[in-house]
Amino acid sequence: MSKQVKAIVIAGNGTNCERETAHAIRLAGAEVVDIVHISELLAGRVLLSDYHFLNLAGGFLDGDDLGSAKAGANRLLHAPVAGSGDHLSDHLRQFIADGKLIMGVCNGFQLMVKMGLLPALDGELRQSATLTFNDNGRFEDRWVYLKTDPNSPCVFTRGLDGIYLPVRHGEGKLVAESDQVLKDIEAKNLSVLKYSTADFAPTMEYPANPNGSAAAIAGLCDESGRLFGLMPHPEAYVHRTQHPRWTREEDLPEEGMGLWLYQNAVKFIREELL
Amino acid sequence: MAWRIEVGLKKGVRDARGERVRREIAEHLGIHLEGVRTIDVYTVDAELTAEQIEAAASGPFSDPVIQQVAIDRPLASDFDMLVEVGYRPGVTDNVGRTAGEALQYLTGRELVADEGVYTSVQYLLKGQLDRTVTERIASGFLGNGLIQRWEIISSSEFDHSKGVPVSVPKVVSTAEPKVQQIDLAVADEELLRISRDGVLALNLEEMQEIQRFAADPATSAERAKVGLGASLTDVELEALAQTWSEHCKHKIFAANIEYDDGQGNSETIDSLFKTYIVGATRTIREAMGDKDICLSVFKDNAGVIRFNNEWSLVFKVETHNSPSALDPYGGALTGIVGVNRDPFGTGMGARLMFNTDVFCFASPFYAHPLPPRLLHPRRIFEGVVEGVEHGGNKSGVPTVNGSIVFDDRFAGKPLVYCGTAALMPLELHGQPGHVKKALAGDRIVMTGGRIGKDGIHGATFSSEELHEGSPVTAVQIGDPITQRRMFDFLLIARDRGLYRSITDNGAGGLSSSVGEMAEDTGGFEMHLDRAPLKYTGLQPWEILISEAQERMTLAVPPEKMAEFIDLAKQMDVEATDLGEFTDSGYYHCLYAGKTVCYLPMDFIHEGVPQLQLKARWEDRGHKEPEVAQPLDMNATLHNLLARLNICSKESVVRRYDHEVQGATVLKPLVGVENDGPADAPMIRPLPDSFEGIVTAHGICPRYSDIDTYHMMACAIDEGLRNYVAVGGNIDHVAGLDNFCWCDPVQSDRTPDGEYKAAQLVRANKALYDYCVAFNVPLVSGKDSMKNDYQIGDTKISIPPTVLFSVIGKTEDIRKGVTMDVKRPGDLVYLLGTTLDELGASEYYDMLGHLGANVPKVDAATALQRYRTLNRAQQEGLIASCHDLSDGGLGVALAEKAFAGGFGIRADLRKVKREEGIREDALLFSESQSRLLVTVRPANQQAFESLFNNQDVSLLGEVTEDQELRIVGLKGEVLVRSTIDDLKEAWQSPLREM
Incomplete structure (x- = not known):
């Protein structure tokens, strides 16, 4: 029984995609997938250390009222865990130090970037980039093509060239703190997903690039490749019938492209962490 | 003391919000500015140290990568005019609430009662501007005077060292709680004045009925026992006005109508609702026998039908027209988060699955002069679209279906229909999930948000036309996050069996929710002073009927109270014990231990006199026009495609998340480039089953101009046609009607009331005829009957409009x-x-x-x-x-x-x-x-x-x-x-x- 892949999906305060995220991880083969309300972690009844794979799902944490995921990041950084003297952020740092996996999608990606978990250049957990308002100033739901970086250390995108997923956000434009940060991100192959044309050429053109993100960046990983965040929603394309054109494209496989990311995570955990 | 924290973008960072505002000012007002930049302002009114304020400013309040902050000094520079827009005291400030919570995490201490954070936005305008033009921009686009206030400062007036002075929009009220006695032993004219001045929306007959009740010696004898005098209290009169309002009691649909068909035939209809709506469903259910799909119809917040052997479907569509006319954003936001509570509060509670929305507007390019108090249709369009966007997207409920119908008569009142469907366990703790019942002795518990003056008289106000005296307090702003937290909590409480009944606080607030739930037990005793308030100074009657949002009322068995309250606390949800359900036969409220309202349950619920209406249909002599066939059919087709009612609504559809929850298998935009107009969406609610849900709707108000009978028939057919087009099973579908009418009661103000009433009768006849013919039971619905604008000599009535929504099943989504x-x-x-x-x-x-x-x-x-x-x-x-x-x-x-x-x-x-x-x-x-x-x-x-x-x-x-x-x-x-x-x-x- 000890050889189980265990994943946790945190919920509460405006997380919206916890159920479909858990479903995707189960489909990918994880044996234990728990949706845990944040109050359970803060009460100390559930421990992060019992899991291999932490998922920060999409949604609108605290309504994104102070800017996307800002209030949520503040909570994770400052909230104490009852009865331990620890803060939740201490548990999170230990989780990372243990070589485990974290994946943030959309609001979860915004949360990771604003907590400094991504890109975390040189392993320093300090905010050096942000995700802000789309260039057109609006929330949009549309499907986008994404080119992956074959040279990236990212464990989630191993073996993939390009994928097709929906974006559903108003604040998805990546801005780096400085040109140097952007250069380092590119030099270290951390910009693992880029908005692309249908033939997978990265683009700055709207609407293929829906938000004007710097260097067309749609997803980032850290240098270990184990921390990964992206604006598009992989959990929204795990079945054929979630594709917007499944009624006309007859050769679509039963499995959706988003599932591949979760399958890579489960495979990595089985091979490296169990 | 109060601190002022300003957060602006660093130099060189694109201000996407400012650019959008600049673009929209040009589109809405035709004023072309050189530039608009924005600054967020947090006014923190709390005893904190300078270090704590500094930590908040550079921490949760700002983004270090793109933003800069200033405390008690201005960031503004390089502008011609500055406009700072903040909320009026007491208006829901969601960002302020979140900022306050962030401070609590940061400092480790809770803000105390009098402390708070208030937000405003500063717009730095550049261009040829004087004060008059700037005022037009402020009132015409940046702010809404009903809920917001603004300050305009020119660059020459601006103090670059101090900036905009600190101002704290705290509600300051020295009003002591006081209960007024109202003497109803007065002449008819005075009775009407009491109703009108108090926004009670009660007619003379109804006031007289209350007068008779108060004058009855038996009433006085009972009242004396609880220490009340013979005069009714303001709490009682307000409770009666709310419960008897058109909005809550549907008096027109319950009226006794004498209908003359204009060809010498007349008949008496005792309640349109019972005769045609309930009647159709009864007939259909009898005919369906054991294939009947209905589980709970008309009696709960939403209708419930069977889905499969484990789950049932819950569906409700509501309108939020009057508030959206005054504050399009807040009104529509409240509309969507409000209708979310209907399915959630049906039966023992249900998980929300999807939203639908249908809007009726005048053309956004409307170029005629507008009468007073009306907002430009373009502003209503933008505000409503954004309100529903925020409400739906933030709640994590996909918006899967909708329409926008254009007709310039909707300038008088826009129609904002919001619907929500939910999935309910067929059985819960061994009982049907759609059944609930409070028992005497259960505690009355209110959960979620606090009570303020927001939404006072919402129920009575929407039972009138829009006029000069329409109250501004009727406007509310929804708070999706507070509601989401409450829903997360209540679903766990439901699954643990911690309550016996649940309902939402919508129109009429506690008066309606507790009053209706108490019909299970035959009475209640509620302590109004125990209700948590947003600020002090509310009168007992205001606490009772406030429509402050994000609240549910529950009946919690005494032995489960401790566990219920504990769970709420852990999940950061406020839950308050307000009293007890009883079998006393009385609607009983107390304040500080004293009885302030004591009305027999049967009088408040059954005492309203039946309205008597006359309806007379007339042949208006419509004729076919004599027109030649167009020579260029190609151009004609192009012109039709560009009509507002036909053209693509993609720019709106994309602003709604239509696939959160991962279940939307047929999306609103389809085709080779994902931009074709889908007929209806399909949902796969259970990822391990191929069973699906289809929803669709029909709406065709233009046909009402000829005959509402056929308008209704066409709306039903259109709904079903869209439904079957994608694969919905025509033998497993239910309907839901939403009537939006203009006032059909004949009066000086409505001289054609009898015709409008006849239009209503004819629509109802078609509803019965076609639902029975198609075998589609009606499971729920709503009506909104006073969609008129009347100020001075100007009257604008909407065309009679019915939204017919359908929900049903498909066995296999792969056949979509x-x-x-x-x-x-x-x-x-x-x-x-x-x-x-x-x-x-x-x-x-x-x-x-x-x-x-x-x-x-x-x-x-x-x-x-x-x-x-x-x-x-x-x-x-x-x-x-x-x-x-x-x-x-x-x-x-x-x-x-x-x-x-x-x-x-x-x-x-x-x-x-x-x-x-x-x-x-x-x-x-x-x-x-x-x-x-x-x-x-x-x-x-x-x-x-x-x-x-x-x-x-x-x-x-x-x-x-x-x-x-x-x-x-x-x-x-x-x-x-x-x-x-x-x-x-x-x-x-x-x-x-």
Whole structure:
């Protein structure tokens, strides 16, 4: 029984995609997938250390009222865990130090970037980039093509060239703190997903690039490749019938492209962490 | 003390919000500015140290990568005019609330009662501006005077060292709680004055009924026992006004109506609701026998039907018209998060699955002068769209279906329909999930948000037309996050069996929720002073009827109280014990231990006198116009595609998350470029099952101008037509009606009330006739009856409008069908017959005519067609299917072609049609129950034999060349256009909205 892949999906305060995220991880083969309300972690009844794979799902944490995921990041950084003297952020740092996996999608990606978990250049957990308002100033739901970086250390995108997923956000434009940060991100192959044309050429053109993100960046990983965040929603394309054109494209496989990311995570955990 | 924290963008960072504001000021007001930049302002009114404020400013309040902060000094520079917009005291400030919570995490201490964070936005305008123009920008776009206030400072007046002075919009009230006695032993005129001045919306008969009740010696004797005098209290009068309001009691639908059909026949109708709506469902359920899908109809917040052996479906659609007229954003936001609580509070509670929304607006390009108090339709459009966007997206509920209907009479009142469906366990703790019952002795518990003055008189205000005295307190702003937290908590409480009954606090607030739930036990005793308030100074009656949002009321058994309250605390949700459900027979409220309201339950719930109405139908002599057929049918088709009621609404659809929860398998935008207009969405609610849900709707207010009977019939058919087009099972579907009417009560202000009432009667007759004919039970609905604007001599009444929504099942989502043509060579069939029915069509409207030949529905033929189509879909014979509605065959052919990315060749000579019908009528008639399908040649025989003996026309085929070519009755080419041109005509009108 000890050889189980265990994943946790945190919920509460405006997380919206916890159920479909858990479903995707189960489909990918994880044996234990728990949706845990944040109050359970803060009460100390559930421990992060019992899991291999932490998922920060999409949604609108605290309504994104102070800017996307800002209030949520503040909570994770400052909230104490009852009865331990620890803060939740201490548990999170230990989780990372243990070589485990974290994946943030959309609001979860915004949360990771604003907590400094991504890109975390040189392993320093300090905010050096942000995700802000789309260039057109609006929330949009549309499907986008994404080119992956074959040279990236990212464990989630191993073996993939390009994928097709929906974006559903108003604040998805990546801005780096400085040109140097952007250069380092590119030099270290951390910009693992880029908005692309249908033939997978990265683009700055709207609407293929829906938000004007710097260097067309749609997803980032850290240098270990184990921390990964992206604006598009992989959990929204795990079945054929979630594709917007499944009624006309007859050769679509039963499995959706988003599932591949979760399958890579489960495979990595089985091979490296169990 | 109060601190002022300003957060602005660093130099060189693009201000996307400012750019959008600049663009929209130009579009809305025609004022072209050189630039707009924005600054967020947090006014923190709390005892904190400078270090704590510094930590908040550089921590949760700002983004270090792109923003800079300043504390108690201004960031503004390089502007001509500065406008700072903040909320008025007491208006919900969601960002302020979140900022306050962030401070608590940061400092480790809770803010105390008098402390708070208030937000405002500073707009730095550059351009040729004086104070008058700036005031126009502030009042016409940046702020809404009902809920916001603003300050305008020119660059020369601006103090660059101090900036905008600190101001704290705290509610300061020194009012002591006080209960007024109201003497009703007065003349009729005075009774009416009391009703009018108090926004009670009670008519003379109703006031007299209350007067008689108060004067009854038996009443006084009972009142004396609880220490009340003979006069009613303001709390009692308000409770009665709320419970008896049109909004809550549906007095017009319950009225006794004398109906004269204008041809010498008259009849008496005792309640439209009971006769036609409940009556139709009763008839259908009896006929369905053990195939009956209804589980709970009309009695709860939403209707419930069976889905499968484990789950049921809950559905409700509401309107939020009057608040949206005053504050489009707040009104619409409250509309969507408000209707979310209906399915959530049905039965023992249900998980929300999807939203639908339908808006009726005047043209956003409306160019006539507007009467007082009306906002420009473009502003209403933008505000409503954004309100529903925030409400739906932030709540994590996908918006899967909708429409926008344009008619300039909606300038008087926009219609904002919001619907929500939810999934409920068929059984819960061994009981049916849709059944609930409070028991005497259960505690009255309110959860969620706090009570403020927001939404006071919402129920009574929306029971009147919009007039000078319409109260501003009726406007509320929803808070999706507080509600989401409450829902997360309540679903766990439900699954642990911690409560016995649940309902939402909507119109009428506690008065309505507790009053209605107490009908289970026959009474209650509630302590109004125990209710948590947003600020002090509320009067007892205000606490009772406030419609402050995000609240649910529950009946919690005493032995579960501790566990319930504990769980709430852990999950950061406020839950308060307000009293007890009793079997005393009394609606009993106390304040600080003293009785302030003591009314017999049967009087408050059953005492309202039945309204007596007269309805008289008249023939208005509509005639068909004499118009020549257009010479250029190509141009006519392009013009129709660009009509507001036909053109693409993609710019709005994309602003709604339509696939959160991962269940939307047929999306609102379909086709080769994901931009074709879907007929209906399909949802797969359970990822381990292929069963699906289909929802759709019909709405056609234009037809009301000829005959509301046929308007209603067409709305029902349109809803079902869209539903079956994608694969919804016609034998497993339920309907839901939302009536929005103009005042149908004859009076000096409404001299044509009898005709409007007759329109209402006729619509109800059709509702009964066609629901029974189609075998579609009605499970819930709502009516909004006073959609008029009346100030001075100006009266604008909306066209009588019914939204008919349907929800039902499909056994296998993999059989779902979309509207886009799929491949060249496929055969194009038209199902149904085309008649000369251009009356009130988009085509006639474009030519400036109404006509007389309104479309009529032949239900028996349609039902057979829909059943056969279902079979063809199950057998995989249908490659694409699209319903014909506004703009008829011509528009449907164009949409199918450009959505699929191929051409179509069609021949009008093949169309099954009425003898002598002209080509323009063939192309643009809106005859009902018609669908356009494409079929692979290999399936031709199977398809044709299924539809043997039905009206089916093989019109032509899908072509590789990207051209729509329609051949006319003489064999000539009537329409020839590339699909790109057609698509451009269809996409361009609202592309930038």
